Amino acid sequence: MKGREPGGWGKKLARCLEKYKFVLLVILAGLVLLMLPAFQEEAGGAPEPAARAEASGTFDRAGLEARLEDALSRIDGAGRVRVVLTVRSGARQILAQDGRTTEKGEELDSQVNTVILSRGTGVEEAVALQEIAPQFQGALVVCPGGDDPAVRLAITGAVADLTGLGADRISVCRGN
Numbered sequence: 001m002k003g004r005e006p007g008g009w010g011k012k013l014a015r016c017l018e019k020y021k022f023v024l025l026v027i028l029a030g031l032v033l034l035m036l037p038a039f040q041e042e043a044g045g046a047p048e049p050a051a052r053a054e055a056s057g058t059f060d061r062a063g064l065e066a067r068l069e070d071a072l073s074r075i076d077g078a079g080r081v082r083v084v085l086t087v088r089s090g091a092r093q094i095l096a097q098d099g100r101t102t103e104k105g106e107e108l109d110s111q112v113n114t115v116i117l118s119r120g121t122g123v124e125e126a127v128a129l130q131e132i133a134p135q136f137q138g139a140l141v142v143c144p145g146g147d148d149p150a151v152r153l154a155i156t157g158a159v160a161d162l163t164g165l166g167a168d169r170i171s172v173c174r175g176n
Contacts, residue, residue, distance in 0.1 A: 003059065032068040059134050061093035072158060079144035082175070085163065088137040096127040138169045146174035 017024070065083045072081040096115040100107055115127040139159050145151040152172045159170050 006020040028162075034095070054133065061085055061087060061134075068162065071162075072143070072155055075145075075151060075154050077148055078155060081141060081143040081155075082114065083159075084140040086137040086139075088135040091134045092132050093126075093128040094130040094132070096129050133164075136163045136165050139163060139165055139171070141172045142175035143172070144174065144176060146172045 018028045063084055068083045068085075070076055072083065077102050097112050098115050099110065099112045101110040103109075116124050117127050118124050141155050141159060143151070143155070146155075156167050156170050157163065160167055
């Protein structure tokens with residue numbers, strides 16, 4: 001047993017760990033990050049439909065009205081605000097399509113399919129190329145400060161900026 005001292009392997013291992021500790025730390029962090037999605041699926045399961053709808057950009061008029069009410073009520077002199085929005089057309093998506101045309105003699109046979117993306121967890125989604133925002137038709141804002149011209153101007157400007165409506169399509173009225 002010459003050349004071997006007691007605890008030799010332990011010392012070599014300790015020197016190796018000391019030398020490569022940062023490399024090992026990066027590898028360990030990478031493994032933890034790779035395992036996170038698996039733990040989230042086990043813990044939370046599939047995302048809730050409401051969370052999925054918000055992530056995909058589904059338009060929620062009541063939610064937008066509530067957020068507008070909250071924001072507009074913070075305008076000095078406005079008071080408690082109620083907002084009603086009318087929509088000409090809702091939000092929509094332009095989906096990716098895969099087309100194929102075959103020629104059979106004198107006839108053309110065309111086939112168009114929507115492109116579907118499979119997430120691997122049983123969830124399939126159509127591939128959206130473009131999301132078109134909703135088009136608003138008008139807005140009604142009722143608030144205690146609605147008769148003050150400065151408040152009316154501030155509210156009209158804010159609603160116009162947030163909805164894309166012109167000032168002629170926004171009505172601000174005094175209410176209680």
